[in-house]
Amino acid sequence: MNKAYKFRLYPNKKQIELIEKSFGCSRFIYNHFLNQKNEVYKDEKRCVKYTEQQNLLPSMKKEFVWLKEIDSTSLQMTLRNLDNAFKNFFHGRADRPKFKSKRDNYKAYTSNFVNNNIDIKKDKIKLPKLKWVKTKIHRYVEGRIINATVSKTPSGKYFVSICVETEIELLEKVTQNIGIDLGLCHFAILSNGEKIENLKYLKKSLNKLAKEQRKLSSKQKGSNNWNKQRVKVARLHERVANQRLDFIHKLSKRIAYENQVIVLEDLAVKNMMKNDKLAQSISDVSWYKFVTMLEYKAKWCGRKIHKIDRWYPSSKICNNCGYVLEEMPLHIREWECPKCNTIHDRDINASMNILKQGLLEIA
Ligand SMILES: [Zn+2]
Numbered sequence: 001m002n003k004a005y006k007f008r009l010y011p012n013k014k015q016i017e018l019i020e021k022s023f024g025c026s027r028f029i030y031n032h033f034l035n036q037k038n039e040v041y042k043d044e045k046r047c048v049k050y051t052e053q054q055n056l057l058p059s060m061k062k063e064f065v066w067l068k069e070i071d072s073t074s075l076q077m078t079l080r081n082l083d084n085a086f087k088n089f090f091h092g093r094a095d096r097p098k099f100k101s102k103r104d105n106y107k108a109y110t111s112n113f114v115n116n117n118i119d120i121k122k123d124k125i126k127l128p129k130l131k132w133v134k135t136k137i138h139r140y141v142e143g144r145i146i147n148a149t150v151s152k153t154p155s156g157k158y159f160v161s162i163c164v165e166t167e168i169e170l171l172e173k174v175t176q177n178i179g180i181d182l183g184l185c186h187f188a189i190l191s192n193g194e195k196i197e198n199l200k201y202l203k204k205s206l207n208k209l210a211k212e213q214r215k216l217s218s219k220q221k222g223s224n225n226w227n228k229q230r231v232k233v234a235r236l237h238e239r240v241a242n243q244r245l246d247f248i249h250k251l252s253k254r255i256a257y258e259n260q261v262i263v264l265e266d267l268a269v270k271n272m273m274k275n276d277k278l279a280q281s282i283s284d285v286s287w288y289k290f291v292t293m294l295e296y297k298a299k300w301c302g303r304k305i306h307k308i309d310r311w312y313p314s315s316k317i318c319n320n321c322g323y324v325l326e327e328m329p330l331h332i333r334e335w336e337c338p339k340c341n342t343i344h345d346r347d348i349n350a351s352m353n354i355l356k357q358g359l360l361e362i363a
Pocket of ligand 1 (some may be wrong): 107319320321322323337338339340341342
């Protein structure tokens, strides 16, 4: 199983130069071979294979000698990425690959691990051609290194993502199972009665973000002030994203560790993400990321995740006697079952039903 560790890089001047060059070369190679793929497809109606293009790399390096200055495995990885982008396009999974522009906000290149060209020590990482780059290691990297992706954010920070192959860490079985309901007022509601608060700081940060974004749009595009403001907005975006990511990392880990079977609703996240409201769309994305993380963390720990149909009426059923209400308006937070007189918290009852239904389906 593959796992990725992301660390902030603090390259020196020379290393920055080389990283920027690598971005440039990677873009050059990508565009050059994308053009080739397009042309051949136009003329011969066939897709140029990865190996065909890889075989052209040595002659490219002779023609454009500056390509030799950067890590050669990164050029191969660029071709791989291009090939995958094309395959995804052909299978209808993605749009046609576009040419990369110098002005793209996100820049990255990937180096493959060969002959110990990538290594990690306390507070530094060895990367091909760059040698040791200063970093902050906040997590212990376990497993066999496969590759490293160096990237730069729109605000100008450098990061490395180390991809490793690990064994599955099977935890001891636990007896607790859990149902999770996506809340309206809360981030999530668990069948054990726990309500997980939404990110409170988010609203404040979002207001600030909206304000700075308005300022940005009032400035002349491409001007100095516009550029300064653009970096400011990008930094704020990053901060919000990091806070959110940290929150869902911790929550998904805890839930995966504490429970053997985890049941949730299968939500149509794609439609959810089309929501126009910024705050809502961010919480939707958080939920989507949370589910993704929970899925792989559960897999690492040997836990089971089960998704139930999203049309299952989890809010309308009494979890005590099974009575089904005809209606359940959104504003009702608490209700009494007309049959068994149990008083329910709307969301906790729903999450208990989700768990019940999930366990039933598994059995
Ligand atoms: Zn009842």
